[in-house]
Structures are given as C-alpha cells and as structure tokens.
Amino acid sequence: MEKEFENVCFGNCYGTCRMKTSVQDGHIVNIAGDPHAPFTKGVLCVKGYSFPHLYSSPERLLYPLKQHSKGSGKWERISWEQALTEIAHKLINIKNEEHNLLSVCLDKYPGSVRVLNQTVEAFFRSIGFVTFMNGSPCNSAGLDASILSYGSCKKPSPFDMANANLTIVWGGNPAWTLPHQMKYIYESRKRGGLLVVIDPYLTATAARADLYVQIKPGTDGLLALGMGRILFDEHLLDENFLHNHTSGWENFRSCLQEVDLKTVSELTGVSIDDLFNLAILYGQIKPATIWLGIGAQNHLTGGQNYRAIHALAAMTGNIGIPGGNVHYTTTEIIKQFDTFNNIEPPADSVGYNITGGHRKISTGRFSHFVNLSPPLRFLWISERNPVAQDPDSSNVKDVLKSIETVIVADTTLTTTAQYADYVLPVATFLEQEEVVISKWHYAVALNEQTLPPPGECRSDFEIMRDLALKLNTLAPGFSTFPTSRTADDWIDLALREKIYALLGIHHYRDLLGKYFALDIPPVPWNDFRFATASGKYEFETTHPVGINASSLPIPTKISQPSSAYPIQLISVRSSMMLNSQFGQLIKIIDPAENCVLLNPLLAKEKNITEGDEVCIYNSIGQIFLPAALTHSVPQDIVIVNVNSEVNKHHELNSLISLQETDLGAHSCEVPGMAFKNCYINLYRNRTE
Ligand SMILES: Nc1nc2c(c(=O)[nH]1)N[C@H]1C(S)=C(S)[C@@H](COP(=O)(O)OP(=O)(O)OC[C@H]3O[C@@H](n4cnc5c(=O)[nH]c(N)nc54)[C@H](O)[C@@H]3O)O[C@H]1N2
Ligand SMILES: Nc1nc2c(c(=O)[nH]1)N[C@H]1C(S)=C(S)[C@@H](COP(=O)(O)OP(=O)(O)OC[C@H]3O[C@@H](n4cnc5c(=O)[nH]c(N)nc54)[C@H](O)[C@@H]3O)O[C@H]1N2
Ligand SMILES: [Mo]
Helix, strand or coil, rough: CCCCEEEEECCCCCCCEEEEEEEEEEEEEEEEECCCCCCCCCCCCCHCCHHHHCCCCCEEEECEECCCCCCCCCCEEEEHHHHHHHHHHHHHHHHHHCCCCEEEEEEEEECCCCHHHHHHHHHHHHHHHCCCECCCCHHHHHHHHHHHCCCCCCCCCHHHHHHHCCCEEECHHHHCCCHHHHHHHHHHHHHHCEEEEEECCCCCCCCCCEEEECCCCCHHHHHHHHHHHHHHHCCCHHHHHHHHHEHHHHHHHHHHHHHHHHHHHHCCCHHHHHHHHHHHHHHHHHEEEECCCCCCCCCCCHHHHHHHHHHHHHHHCCCCCCCCCEECHHHHHHCCCCCCCCCCCCCCCCCCCCCCEEEEECCCHHHHCCCCCCCCCEHHHHHHHHCHHHHCHHHHHHHHCCCCCCCCCCCCCCCCHHHHHHHEEEHHHHHEEEEEEECCCCCCEEECCCCCCCCCCCCHCCCHHHHHHHHHHHHHHHCCCCCCCHHHHHHHHHHHCCCCHHHHHCCHHHCCCCEECCCCCCCCCCCCCCCCCCCCCEECCCCCCCCCCCCCCCCCCCCCCCCCCCEEEEEEECCECCCCCHHHHHHHHHHHHHEECCCCCHHHHHCCCCCCCCEEECCCEEEEEEEEEECCCCCCCEECCCCHHHHHHCCHHCCCCCCCCCCCCHHHHCCEEEECCEEEEEEEECCC
C-alpha cells in the first residue's frame, strides 16, 4: 500500500520547499513538490528530487563511529551506549577538573528556521555555562546594512517582486540558489518589466537579463555612488521621500557631488555608458526593486557597499511601495517562537567571570580559538562543516586536532567529521517530525516523519536527550534538560505562546495539509516609520561603524591584487549542491561542474587548455581542479564552486584566509567573513 506524507525540506536555503512523498514497503517511490504550496508551487530543485537517493546512499552514516587519533581514518563502529557513556565522561571530567564548562563549545548554524532543533542549544544551556559560537558565516554584513539604514532588517514578500517594473539582481544568482523566485521575476517581465543583473560572472540569472553589468568584485558600493551621482545630476530623485522620510541626505548629497564618474568607471570596470544606462533605468522606471544576493557582501567593504545600494532605493523613493524595496534576508523569524532560552543551568554552575554567563566566540575564527582561556577542550559540531566552509581549512584541521574531544553529528563522513573523535549519525528531515518556518516566504509548515531512521540514526533532539539521560545517570543533576519531554512536547511548547494565536490553530499538527504563513506585511515600511533613532531612513548613521568606516554609506577601501597573486578567486554556489552538501549529485549528473572556470585569454597566457588539471595556489594553500574555459568570466577572475565534498583532499577554503567584513556586529554580534576576497595564481599541472 502506498502512503503519502507531507515533508518540508529544511536545507539552508530560501525555498523551504513543501513536498509530497509516497512510500511503499519502506521505500520512497515518489517525491514531488507540493502543487498547492503558495511559493514553490509544486517545483523542487534537483537536490530535492534526489532525496530518495540520499536516504539509502552508501555514504550515509548508520552507526556511531569512534576514530583512533583524529584524521587517521582508523574508525571503529561503536554502540550508542559506548558513544554516549564516553562522551558523558568527557564532560564530567572537564567539570571535575575545571569546576566550570566553558571549555565546552557548540558550533551550530542551521540556516533554516527549525523548531525542535533548538533543543541542541537547550542541551548545552542545561549543563552549565558553556561556549557558544556566535555570528553568521553567511549574511551578517548585509543584515547590518539594512539595520543601519532602516533600523531593522524587514524584508518584502518575495511575491511582491512580480509587481516590479524593473528588477536588479545584484550579487545573487537566484536561477541556481532560489529557482522558485525566478517565476516572480518572469511575471514582472511578462508585463514588460526589465531584469538587470550586476555580477562579475555571467551567471545563469545574468544570461536571462535584459542588461548584464559585469562589475569588478567588491566595487558595488562605488557603482552605487556613481549611480547616485547620475540620479542627482539628472534630477531623478524623489524629493518628497528625501525631504519627509530620510535623515543625513544633505551630507550624503555633498559626498555624491564629489564622485568622479570616470574613476567609478575605471575602478568598477563598468563603462560610462552602462553606468548611465543603469542609473537612468533605475531612476525612471517605477516601481523598481533590488535583490541583494549574499555574494556581493562577502567582501571587505560588503556592508558599506550594501548601504550604498539601499541609499539608491531611498533616493528614488522605492521604499514602502509595492514592487519596490530591496530584498535581502532577515533574522526576524527566529523571534516568532520560543527558542528555549529559559533552560536554566544546574545550580552548581560556575561561570567564567564573576557575573557568570556563557562565553561567546566568533564563528569561523578557528585561528583565534587556540589562544582562548580557558582553552576549548570539547567541541560539538552540528549542522556545520567548518573544514569545508570556514576560512583557512588547513588551520581549521590543525585546531580540531588540538582539541581534546571533537564530536560531529552529521549524515555522512564529511571533511570535518574526518577530524572528529566521535561521529554520530543523524536522521534527515524524512525521518523526524519537525516544524519549519521559511525565512524567505514565512510559511509555517509541518514536516511529517516519513521513514524510520536508517541503521541506528537518531535525530539531533534524541541524541541530546539521550546524552542528558546518560549524564544524569553517571552524575546526577549534571543536566537540567527536561528528559521526560517528548519531541511533540518541545514543538508544542515552542509554538504555543505566539504562533498558535498568530495562525489561529490549537496544536502544531493542525498545520498538516494547510498552507499557513506568518502575517508579515508584504511591503515593509509602507507607513514610512522607520525603526532608526530618527524614525527616518538614515543615510547617515549614529551607530558605530568601525574605525575606518564612514557614518555615510561610503566604502573606504578597495582590495587590490598583489603581483604574486594577481587573479581573484570568486566562489559561487552550484545548482546541484547546498554549500558542501550533495557532492554526489555533481559526480552523477555533471562532473564538469567540479572545475575551475577560466577566461580563454587567461588560459592562453597560462598555456592551459580545456580539461587540463590546474594548480590554484596562494600563500596559504593549493588545490587542483580541471579547467573549463568560458567567456562568462573576465580575464582576471576565476570561478570555483563553493566547497565540494567531491574534492575531499582539495578544499577550496584552504585558499581563503580569515578576513572580516566591515559590518555584521549589529545584527550578529561579530562581523561577517570576506570569503570572496581571495587572490591566487595558477599554473597547468604537468603530470606527464
Ligand atoms: N543551489 C544552491 N542554492 C543555495 C546554496 C547552495 O549552496 N546551492 N546555498 C544557500 C546559501 S547558504 C546562501 S548564502 C545563498 C547564496 O545565494 P547567492 O547570493 O545567490 O549565491 P552566491 O553564489 O554565493 O553569490 C551570488 C553571486 O554573487 C556574485 N558576486 C561575488 N562577488 C561579487 C561582487 O563583489 N559584486 C557583485 N555584484 N557580485 C558578486 C557571484 O559571482 C555570484 O554569482 O544560497 C542558498 N541557496
Ligand atoms: N569559500 C566560501 N566559503 C563559504 C561561502 C562562500 O561563498 N565561499 N559561503 C558561506 C556561507 S553563505 C555559508 S551559509 C556557510 C555554510 O557553511 P556550513 O553551514 O558549515 O555548510 P553546509 O555545507 O551547509 O554544512 C552543513 C552540514 O550540516 C549537515 N546537516 C544537515 N542537516 C543536518 C541536521 O539536521 N543535523 C545535523 N547534525 N547535521 C545536519 C550537512 O550534512 C552538512 O555537513 O559557508 C560559508 N563559506
Ligand atoms: Mo549562506
């Protein structure tokens, strides 16, 4: 008998796709997009359709593993009983020796907004004061740009993009990273709307644009200032909006009057003609919307660049109107439910300083972790792959090796898991009940358990609960985690206070078969009351922006290549992967995706032909990839996909040093990371 289930993908992406999954005799016989899902409308991405394969993939971890010496590859299958007992003893020993647990650390970044999964953080709070990694490896510089401009990072409904008469996709590639959004862009185009793409690389989205602007990486703020100057000179400003709803305009205007368009053109690589075309299109076509991707803010001045782009929307009055605004991610959703922050530590917990409290360290800064006092002795990694995704992979490995106990909870033996002492096999979304809230289109949906976890896999929640039980057996009172609470109880508790009332439901299972979404206004700021100190859109901020940054939306530096490493490496997302995940798909569908893209002129200069193995190197690392020649990439840039688990021994991020973005601390307490600011050189690897 075939049975159908409702699922929601909880990958770290914007889609949060609803699916219908048919199961027969314990096997998935069909997986398809839910045709009634308002945003995704029945379509999945290639990864979504591959989930049945993932469930039974030979790479899937099925049992707890213990490694004898990190990185040695000498794995032993152990029982959960052994894994939990040994891990519990490590925690108990640390507390006995140090009288606090600050050397215990959690590294977790789900990306998607999941409810039950918050129990992982809850577990760590339940054992005492520990160390949490905070900050985001993703979008924080851009979030700060929103906060400094509007006071908070509200975003328009993605459906509203269909109402735009001009859409500028700036530093994003939705055709690959959020294919569902393309149909709203196409709706606008069907009505005669135009699509402009600004990107150093002629992406799949750019290929569909009416105007493609090839910009030099990291110079977006300058381009925006150039456009601002033209808008001013050509009298394309919304004086009413500027006068009534903004502050700091006079100072910003004075700076715009100083902008030299020739210099802008030289530094951005955008011709004067294109600069004028772009500014005039944006100034004349109403309403005009801008989609800010994540790509253009992972640069040294990414935050200021994004502020300068928002300023264009304010100058033209494209804020608070349907079809206008700037689309960027938001952190607002997490505030809508209880994230179990009230789990109290045990009474005997001793904090690091007199006032107690958890220690916070900045995500991704592994090189800083070696100097911590007290040092890190126990690291739990969940929903993260730091060796693949954080800066300077070689250093991340060294630091992992230096930590006494590293535990990775994951579905496969990732590059990070290879530097773990214990690897715990987790259940995927198909194997557990969960409520997921979309951070892009705000849908609140129930994901049903569809299959039993394979082998001995357990959900993250079960692992934490079982560890709490084990700890309390070995050392009574060690954890205050309410171990008798079921998964249902936790989800119910999280949603009971706010979400039930907001959606008019009585229990989270009422979500099944329904299409609820949080009622967030589709057009933010339509009352023109901004959340800033002045209550206005702020060109000039009174918030601290860092020593070298301006209170106005003006980037103050541009990174330059050196003669040793004259080529910029930009890492982009693959349509077939989700960050480091789904590398198997590339192997099966298109191995050519796993290569370095080079301009034929650069290839000629380096004596490289299609398919040659290329060594890409800089002062911190080297990787080898086959060459693919394309005119989509300029001569001084190469494009590589964000790390692929296919390339286990050639980690892209071994070339990417730790550099911070200018902003990020307002939204995420620490600045972002400038992953795209990477310079390299390359040669054809002669193997003959
Ligand atoms: N298929 C797929 N979808 C995903 C993901 C995935 O890995 N695969 N990851 C998810 C995650 S975590 C994220 S954060 C989002 C990211 O989503 P996007 O922002 O769409 O993705 P990226 O490929 O990182 O960057 C987008 C573009 O920015 C361009 N870019 C780089 N530097 C600059 C610059 O200085 N200026 C300009 N104008 N453009 C620049 C790159 O060339 C690239 O084409 O996607 C999510 N969705
Ligand atoms: N070079 C370069 N580096 C980058 C970027 C870039 O553009 N260029 N982009 C940055 C960005 S935007 C981001 S968001 C980060 C992403 O960095 P990460 O979040 O570290 O990347 P993912 O590959 O998504 O890793 C998530 C891991 O969690 C596992 N996982 C999935 N579901 C679950 C679950 O339910 N439980 C548990 N325990 N594990 C699970 C997956 O199998 C995977 O191994 O990378 C950043 N790094
Ligand atoms: Mo991200």
